Amino acid sequence: MPTMEVDGKKITFEGKKMILQACLDAGVELPHYCYHSGLSVVASCRICLVEAEHPNPKDPTQMIKIPKLIPSCQTPAMDGMKVYSKSPKAAANQKAVMEFLLINHPLDCPVCDQAGECSLQDYSYKYGRAESRFEEDKAKKPKKDIGPHVLLYSDRCIMCTRCVRFTHEISGTGELAVFGRGHKEEINVFQGRPLDNPLSGNVVDICPVGALLDKDMLFTQRVWFLKSTPSISPFSSGGENVFIEHNQGRIYRIKPRFNAEINKWWISDEIRYGWKFVHENRLSKLVVGGREEIAWETAEAHLDGMMRKTVAEKGPGSTALVLSAFDTTEEMYLAAKWIRGIDRQAWLVLNPPRVDGTDQTFKNPVTGAITYVIRAEKAPNRRGAEKIISHFSGNTCELSDLAAKVAGGAFGAAAVVLDPVPGTDRAVETALTGLDNLAVLSSRPTALTGRAALALPVCTWAEKSGVFENFAGRIQAFDRAIEPLENTRCSGAIFWSLLGESGTYRSQDGRLMMGREGLPDYAGVTVPKREKKVQLMEFSPL
């Protein structure tokens, strides 16, 4: 494998790569602003310049020193190359570029949302100078509202044009452009064409400074308080990898997590801004018969008793379990196992998730390469639910067929897990019209929880762990980000204790159980490690 030496450290790389990308892949940090692995190379910020020497192709024992500074983002890595990013010449350039970038920067870090995760701040400490020599007036540029989700503070902008390239190469919508020239140039939208596309929030992520700001997050939290938990998108069947960023039990934002095979660096706005249901309009009381509040132990016994009584009265096949495609696979397994333990012929029904038209595909208009797909199916785990239902086989039916069975009087009771977001409520209500012995597990109050014999408040995805299986059958685990809302439990915990298992429910126990009981795919799935977000600052002598 070709190797390269960067500041005395040997790194290996594969295939055709630029020096900067090879370094980043090997975990060696070179400063860069305009370069982004997912976008085209423009080599315009000029902070990634390095000195380099490479072997003479005619005589590999001799090294040829490249006389100029070279942009590491644009120069292909060569076997045997030596790269110096801390040489006096390279360091002087880093210092100069930092000074240039800061002379017209407002330095309003105390009121800037990016502060704490800002490349300008980090590199300023690492590569910049302590004092400014700029005595002139700073150029003043306006703050602009450029779209439904994004603000542009032009005065903080360093013209890396990552956002412009994103709208041209990834979303293919081209709303952003550079206007003006020289030191007066600004990024802007065209008149009457706001930055309004289903991927618009990504420009905030790729902005290395605080120029592009998320209206949703604006001034709500300093980023150094945020804890970041790797998770899986709970809204679509793509299985997009995300970070849940939260503090003190409250989510503040969702950020994309790189996954080369699924979402790359991006997520859609519906995933980014769809987490609000976690904190809004939650069901937090256990209700029996629409009125009485009871404790969890009583409620679980009540649920179990209701089903057993129905089976005793009406015989096998008189109960049903309606599963939600928003639940984790383990939870569905435990629920199905529980009800089949009571009623061997219990009906297993999947509440089919909402499907919005067809998949929305984004392409690079020039190369035609697919850059992102927004899945039409708006639930994360339909495949998991189907797998569980087919695993237990026996009596299964469509939700729409349930209504006839209820009307025919064959049913006595049903346990329903409701979706955490509205959309399929009406279908479930219709299917279960006239059924009185109804136990509803829901994270929010709905018409069904109002009329249910037993309504139990459950957790949302951010408050529990487990696995989702995406449209392509990819099983991905995620961890709990925040503590469950007071008085709520995840459905897995409810059925875990109803099954008579001891101890607190943990999703890996559920997966081990599934592995033992004929679903070996799940036993080995592990939760991604929490990534250390804050890097230790490294000061290099200049």
Added chain:
Amino acid sequence: MAYAGPVLLKRIPDDPAQRKLYRYADYIATGGYASLKKVLAMLPEDVIKLVVDSGLRGRGGAGFPCGTKWTFLPKDLFPRYLAVNFDESEPGTFKDRYLIDHDPHILLEGIAIAAFANKISTSYIYIRGEYHHEAKLLEAALAEAYEHGIFGQKHPGTDIVSHCYVHRGAGAYICGEETGLLESLEGKRGWPRIKPPFPAVAGAFAKPTIINNVETLACLPAIVEHGAAWFKTMGTPSSSGPKLFGVSGHVNKPGVFEEELGIKMSTLIEKYAGGVKGGKYRAAIPGGVSMGVLGTDQYDAELDFDIGRKYNVLGLGTAGVIVMNDKTDLVVMLRNIVRFFAHESCGQCTPCREGTAWMHKILNRIVDGFGQPQDFDVLAELCLTMGAMPGTTICGLADGANWAVKTFLQKFPEDFKSRLKSRQVQGVAVTGAVVA
């Protein structure tokens, strides 16, 4: 050295009253398109060899050997394009305009020769946005050329039809940079491209492209007519041929003059431009403001492509000489130059975008009388940190600004230092109060 009379300006007499526009018929009557006819009977390779042998170097500023540039085209990649750089926007440069104003067909003949030699399918004349009149002249001349089969015909022995178009820019200096020109030609923002790929491999519309200056192409008919050896009799061994020199500034008779390369600047000023006006010679810019300045003791500098090495300037550039007499305020002059670069910086690379504007602001302050001693050092440091030569920018625009600042500071330091005062001293002078 044997310069026997005008080659490029042979149809443009010295006396303004006798100058006229040469249309197709006039051009033919004075021997025009004879070289093209001669070329069409030759092999394309022989034409390229002829141009290589002539030692013709690019007249646009960099002085890159024209024939060598042509040989960079990949052998089997077609179509190929020719972009004619007529984005003449360097302050002090007006030679191409003068030529086209009177003799547009000499350019078209040069283009036709280059197109044949390199099997070019389409030639684009990229003309500066402000050149309204010249654009109309070229359009008219082009229509005549099409009418008489200069363009719109197949190159002999190939299936490639040669076309030529005039493309008007929108008035940006940066579009005279060759890759900025190509971007602009494609209808994009005129931001210079990162290289590789080089234009010879993937230029306009990602196809192999040659970019040549107007004057370079205008030399071709004469080279074909008289041969490479004749061309080499003019100029110096490394800089052969005749050259258009535009002289402006403090001279009695500013204008465009033709001479062989390597003549002394003093000769040019005194013999052709009528001597320095309003005082004695103090400084001169050899070729467009980006080349830097020649000092008082460099009056006799030889104007050829080696001038940069010999006289500590960036190069010959476009040979648009700006003469300054001893009453010129060089600080104001430099401020004006830097203002130009700050205004014309395309804004792509950080050092140039921020640095040129910063230098302009500092010079503004110095001119306004608020200069401080450290400003000299800041200016001197700034102009060393940015540019394509140290490698910190994509194109050479910042180099132009730097060389102007650098050479002014090096050759006339006292003009600047005498204006710089520390703030305390100023305070005393203005208020009379003692500053502790």
